[in-house]
Amino acid sequence: MSTREDEVSPVLERVKTGVNAFDDLVMGGLPRARTTVVGGTPGSGKTVFATQFLAHGITTFGENGVLVTFEEPPSDIEANMRGFGWNLSIWRKEGRLAFVDASPPSNDELVIGDFDLSGLLARIQHAVKSVGARRVVLDSLTQLFDHFIGDPKILRRELFHISSALKKTGLTVLMTAERNSEYGEITRHRLEEFVADNVVILRNVLHREKRRRTIEVLKMRGSHHAEGEAPFTLLASQGFVAVPLSSLRLEQQSSTVRVTSGNPAIDDMCGGGFFRDSVTLVSGATGTGKTLLVTNFLAGGVAAGETAILFGYEESKGQLFRNASGWGVDFAQMEADGKLKIICLYPEAQSLPDHLLTIQSLVDEVRPNRIAIDSLSALERIAPDSGFREFLISLTSFIKKREIAGLCTATSKSLVGGASASEQHISTLTDSIILLRYIQEKDVMHRGLMVLKMRGSEHAKDIRRFTIDNAGMHFGAPFSAPPNVFAEPDSEYVR
Amino acid sequence: MLRLYIAGESASSRRAERNMAELRSRVPGAAWDVEIIDVLANPERAEQAGVLATPTLSYENSTRPRRIVGDLSDTARVLAFLGIEPKRDEG
Numbered sequence: 001m002s003t004r005e006d007e008v009s010p011v012l013e014r015v016k017t018g019v020n021a022f023d024d025l026v027m028g029g030l031p032r033a034r035t036t037v038v039g040g041t042p043g044s045g046k047t048v049f050a051t052q053f054l055a056h057g058i059t060t061f062g063e064n065g066v067l068v069t070f071e072e073p074p075s076d077i078e079a080n081m082r083g084f085g086w087n088l089s090i091w092r093k094e095g096r097l098a099f100v101d102a103s104p105p106s107n108d109e110l111v112i113g114d115f116d117l118s119g120l121l122a123r124i125q126h127a128v129k130s131v132g133a134r135r136v137v138l139d140s141l142t143q144l145f146d147h148f149i150g151d152p153k154i155l156r157r158e159l160f161h162i163s164s165a166l167k168k169t170g171l172t173v174l175m176t177a178e179r180n181s182e183y184g185e186i187t188r189h190r191l192e193e194f195v196a197d198n199v200v201i202l203r204n205v206l207h208r209e210k211r212r213r214t215i216e217v218l219k220m221r222g223s224h225h226a227e228g229e230a231p232f233t234l235l236a237s238q239g240f241v242a243v244p245l246s247s248l249r250l251e252q253q254s255s256t257v258r259v260t261s262g263n264p265a266i267d268d269m270c271g272g273g274f275f276r277d278s279v280t281l282v283s284g285a286t287g288t289g290k291t292l293l294v295t296n297f298l299a300g301g302v303a304a305g306e307t308a309i310l311f312g313y314e315e316s317k318g319q320l321f322r323n324a325s326g327w328g329v330d331f332a333q334m335e336a337d338g339k340l341k342i343i344c345l346y347p348e349a350q351s352l353p354d355h356l357l358t359i360q361s362l363v364d365e366v367r368p369n370r371i372a373i374d375s376l377s378a379l380e381r382i383a384p385d386s387g388f389r390e391f392l393i394s395l396t397s398f399i400k401k402r403e404i405a406g407l408c409t410a411t412s413k414s415l416v417g418g419a420s421a422s423e424q425h426i427s428t429l430t431d432s433i434i435l436l437r438y439i440q441e442k443d444v445m446h447r448g449l450m451v452l453k454m455r456g457s458e459h460a461k462d463i464r465r466f467t468i469d470n471a472g473m474h475f476g477a478p479f480s481a482p483p484n485v486f487a488e489p490d491s492e493y494v495r
Numbered sequence: 496m497l498r499l500y501i502a503g504e505s506a507s508s509r510r511a512e513r514n515m516a517e518l519r520s521r522v523p524g525a526a527w528d529v530e531i532i533d534v535l536a537n538p539e540r541a542e543q544a545g546v547l548a549t550p551t552l553s554y555e556n557s558t559r560p561r562r563i564v565g566d567l568s569d570t571a572r573v574l575a576f577l578g579i580e581p582k583r584d585e586g
Binding site: 100101102105107108109110111112113114115116117118119120122123125126127144147148 | 502506508535549
């Protein structure tokens with residue numbers, strides 16, 4: 001069974017859910033006067049998503065709502081949702097939200113013969129009229145099926161009837177339904193087949209001992225939508241936050257303003273410094289000087305009157321301070337002056353989408369001119385492969401959108417040559433790549449630096465020798481007969 | 496006290512009303528008072544009682560309130576559920 005297309009106007013008006021990134025996935029919002037089924041396993045965030053749809057309607061878009069609850073009584077929902085900062089009881093008292101309590105009755109009940117759900121529909125319509133609602137949520141239909149377990153056919157017919165009746169009055173309807181498994185039947189009882197114009201799936205998958213929450217738009221009748229799973233997270237005081245990914249358009253401005261890398265020699269090699277809104281990747285094995293480059297980058301910015309922020313995932317704040325003072329840079333003073341902010345977190349402290357949100361909210365709070373992340377490899381450790389790539393895409397596009405200069409580090413696995421996985425991921429996403437390598441010359445090990453890529457600019461092509469002492473980085477002559485910096489050590493000897 | 500929640504003139508609601516009337520007239524000891532409530536005209540009554548489906552027959556017994564959803568077509572089960580044994584020797 002399906003709804004008739006000829007009843008709707010050709011241009012679909014969009015109803016914003018208030019979940020920003022989700023609205024991007026569905027080209028601006030859910031189509032008005034349509035029914036969307038949100039499917040998910042228990043604990044996947046269906047109720048939060050549905051309540052947020054109502055909450056943002058009420059607070060942001062002036063659209064009142066009706067919440068039909070089949071599972072928990074309204075008082076429980078009001079208590080549960082307070083943690084996300086939504087005060088449903090106030091909205092109820094102000095006449096902006098109405099509940100229809102369809103939670104299971106305590107008394108005995110028996111079904112004898114045919115019935116319909118006119119009682120439910122009449123109650124929903126009554127509630128809609130009482131607050132002038134434009135949005136209706138039914139949470140969750142599965143509970144209704146469990147209630148009338150012996151009569152699934154009647155329920156399908158009746159839900160179709162309810163869905164059409166509500167849509168006819170211009171209401172945008174969101175229904176939640178449970179799924180048995182993350183990748184299987186769309187919903188239990190195959191609800192989506194007869195009521196849904198649109199189907200959205202929430203997943204909560206255990207992958208390598210980590211929970212990964214994603215949202216996928218499976219179907220959107222008569223409309224284009226982004227495909228595939230996008231990660232999301234549930235945050236206290238904000239609720240459901242989708243992390244924008246594949247829907248992101250490359251719309252950042254490209255600046256030609258140069259900023260210093262913190263080291264004059266590297267500025268020269270890059271043709272005058274980094275671009276202001278570019279992301280640079282510094283890749284190298286352990287001990288090649290990545291953290292020193294980061295320190296120079298931050299200190300150079302602060303010396304030029306900029307504000308800088310550093311997210312450290314490998315070392316503690318104390319260690320970073322000590323490293324910096326070993327190279328003659330006083331991080332403590334910069335922080336005291338409010339020119340620098342250093343945040344050190346264990347990668348394992350939270351999930352990757354949460355890390356991204358932490359970065360975004362701090363950047364929007366501090367409004368720095370430059371940002372450094374040390375290191376991406378530490379973050380990669382906690383993420384499934386696809387999740388890391390998504391994280392990098394969101395991170396780099398966020399940095400560029402804010403028009404700040406970014407420097408990220410990645411650790412190569414082998415000491416000499418070789419590319420790390422994060423390099424492969426990020427190399428196409430970053431504007432510039434600087435390689436730090438150990439290079440063997442006869443019986444001495446040297447450090448070498450080369451600018452591998454510099455988007456939109458000339459740059460030095462040679463590999464520069466450098467040394468590190470207590471005043472920082474010093475460059476020497478180019479290598480006379482450098483080995484292949486990309487090759488694995490073994491293959492080098494074959495040549 | 497019995498309440499029968501119906502939805503206007505729908506087929507199942509009319510059948511339930513008919514079956515109820517028949518029960519009351521033909522089964523001895525079943526001449527209960529029945530209040531009929533149309534949820535389309537009085538949705539707030541359905542809200543108060545938490546009625547989802549129509550027809551619903553509600554037996555508001557203080558010790559054991561119970562409900563029958565459906566058109567009451569199986570009179571024997573209706574009577575058994577309400578706890579009323581039809582007396583076979585009378586009538």
